[in-house]
Amino acid sequence: MYQSPEYRQLTDYLHVQGLNVTPERMEVLSLVLKQKGHFRIEDLIRNSARRKKSISRATIYRSLKTIEQAGLIKSIRSINDEKIYEIVKGHHDHMICEQCGAIIEFHNSELESLQDRICNSRNFTASRHVMKIFGICSACQKKQE
Amino acid sequence: MYQSPEYRQLTDYLHVQGLNVTPERMEVLSLVLKQKGHFRIEDLIRNSARRKKSISRATIYRSLKTIEQAGLIKSIRSINDEKIYEIVKGHHDHMICEQCGAIIEFHNSELESLQDRICNSRNFTASRHVMKIFGICSACQKKQE
DNA sequence: GAAATAATTGAGACTGAATCTCAATTATTC
DNA sequence: GAATAATTGAGATTCAGTCTCAATTATTTC
Ligand SMILES: [Mn+2]
Ligand SMILES: [Mn+2]
Ligand SMILES: [Zn+2]
Ligand SMILES: [Zn+2]
Numbered sequence: 468m469y470q471s472p473e474y475r476q477l478t479d480y481l482h483v484q485g486l487n488v489t490p491e492r493m494e495v496l497s498l499v500l501k502q503k504g505h506f507r508i509e510d511l512i513r514n515s516a517r518r519k520k521s522i523s524r525a526t527i528y529r530s531l532k533t534i535e536q537a538g539l540i541k542s543i544r545s546i547n548d549e550k551i552y553e554i555v556k557g558h559h560d561h562m563i564c565e566q567c568g569a570i571i572e573f574h575n576s577e578l579e580s581l582q583d584r585i586c587n588s589r590n591f592t593a594s595r596h597v598m599k600i601f602g603i604c605s606a607c608q609k610k611q612e
Numbered sequence: 613m614y615q616s617p618e619y620r621q622l623t624d625y626l627h628v629q630g631l632n633v634t635p636e637r638m639e640v641l642s643l644v645l646k647q648k649g650h651f652r653i654e655d656l657i658r659n660s661a662r663r664k665k666s667i668s669r670a671t672i673y674r675s676l677k678t679i680e681q682a683g684l685i686k687s688i689r690s691i692n693d694e695k696i697y698e699i700v701k702g703h704h705d706h707m708i709c710e711q712c713g714a715i716i717e718f719h720n721s722e723l724e725s726l727q728d729r730i731c732n733s734r735n736f737t738a739s740r741h742v743m744k745i746f747g748i749c750s751a752c753q754k755k756q757e
Numbered sequence: 758g759a760a761a762t763a764a765t766t767g768a769g770a771c772t773g774a775a776t777c778t779c780a781a782t783t784a785t786t787c
Numbered sequence: 788g789a790a791t792a793a794t795t796g797a798g799a800t801t802c803a804g805t806c807t808c809a810a811t812t813a814t815t816t817c
Contacts, residue, residue, distance in 0.1 A: 487764060487813060508803090523767045528804065544689065550803085562736045575730055578723070582745065585720050590750035591707045599742045600727065605735035632784060632793060653774090668796045673775065695774085 469493055473500060473539055480537035491522050495530035499540060505551045505570050543597065545570065564604035571604060614638050618645060618684055625682035636667050640675035644685060650696045650715050688742070690715065709749035716749060 477496050478488050486492075498511045508531060515522045522530075531552070534540055538555060545551045546568055560578070562571040578598075586593045603611075622641050623633050631637075643656045653676060660667045667675075676697070679685055683700060690696045691713055705723070707716040723743075731738045748756075 489765065489813080491766070525768080525805080526766055529766090544693075548689075562731070562734070562738075564736075565739065571734070571736065573730060573734065575726070578726055578730070581720070581723055581726065585718060585723070586707070586745060586747070589707070589716070589718065590753065591709075591716065591745065591747055592753060593707075593745045593747035594710065595747075596745040597742065598744075600731060600736065600738045601740050601742075602731065602736055602738035608735065608737060634784080634794065636795070670776080670797080671795055674795090 469497075471500070476539060477534060477537050481533075486533070491526050492530045492533065494522060495527055496534055496539070498527075499531070499534060499552075499554065502552075502554075505543075505545075505553045507549065507551060543570075543599065546601075560598040560600075562600045562602065562604070564607055565601055566603050566607040569604050569606070614642075616645070621684060622679060622682050626678075631678070636671050637675045637678065639667055640672055641679055641684070643672075644676070644679060644697075644699065647697075647699075650688075650690075650698045652694065652696060688715075688744070691746075705743040705745075707745045707747065707749070709752055710746050711748050711752040714749050714751070 473496060474493065477492070481488050481492065494515075495511065498514055499506075501514070502510065508527065511531070512524055512527055515527060531540070535542065535552075540552050540554055542550050542552050543561060545563055546565060551570070557574065558579075559572045559574040562573060563569070564571070582593070582596060618641060619638065622637070626633050626637065639660075640656065643659055644651075646659070647655065653672065656676070657669055657672055660672060676685070680687065680697075685697050685699055687695050687697050688706060690708055691710060696715070702719065703724075704717045704719040707718060708714070709716070727738070727741060
């Protein structure tokens with residue numbers, strides 16, 4: 468148990484930081500890995516609550532922050548500023564449907580390199596970026612017709 | 613008094629919405645127009661508090677939302693998720709320095725049209741977008757040397 | 758491996774931004 | 788200008804997120 472690369476990555480990070488590898492931290496990661504797509508912290512808290520040995524809200528918040536710092540997850544703000552997490556895979560940006568809340572991922576290398584060029588031209592050293600396009604998804608457009 | 617185009621735009625919006633043109637709403641707009649660059653709602657509250665006839669926190673929040681809906685201002689999230697407002701001029705995106713908090717505006721039409729093309733190819737009808745690049749500004753880089 | 762030391766957790770208190778409530782005030786309609 | 792409707796102010800409330808601190812669990816020392 469706890470041997471997929473994600474657990475390795477977390478334990479490595481904990482070791483580097485001089486933090487203990489605790490059952491709670493590993494369990495929060497396991498709750499995260501059970502999620503499909505984008506999820507809210509309340510989903511984790513609810514899922515944990517219905518286990519025999521539930522983890523406190525405070526510890527879920529604390530561990531999730533650690534897991535984020537370990538580079539395993541990141542967060543975005545969806546409609547209404549709702550904080551949404553996702554497992555870090557390849558970099559991508561988001562289209563967010565203002566009607567149904569759907570979050571559509573996309574990646575465009577032309578867009579990425581153009582951003583690099585813009586930053587270079589202004590002597591800005593970029594470490595990350597957030598690009599969200601809000602509008603109406605194709606499914607919702609069909610419903611309107 | 614209250615005759616610049618911004619006040620017209622707000623009164624027009626209020627009329628369309630069937631809302632009253634009140635001294636408080638106009639005063640909040642005037643507080644906004646006094647701001648230079650990006651500002652926080654707390655700045656407005658503080659500035660209002662040091663006037664003879666101050667406006668309540670609740671009304672500043674309410675009026676600012678109305679002014680935003682009227683299309684006069686919009687908000688972005690800076691470092692630490694701090695909510696920052698700015699007066700709507702031409703569309704632009706932001707580079708945000710993680711060191712000093714500086715917010716650098718930029719506009720690149722190539723970037724904008726590329727986004728349109730990406731949305732078209734996915735049948736997503738975009739209404740707006742948010743693009744923030746985080747990193748270190750040129751001034752802070754010089755300081756490091 | 759038991760005692761001493763250090764880190765982590767859980768429960769609930771606390772915080773701060775934002776919203777809501779509702780009586781009092783102000784504006785609009787009749 | 789009386790009746791009606793909208794807005795405001797003060798403070799209560801909400802909600803996500805953080806903090807506190809005693810109790811628990813893990814690590815280190817001998
Ligand atoms: Mn995603
Ligand atoms: Mn700006
Ligand atoms: Zn949709
Ligand atoms: Zn800087």
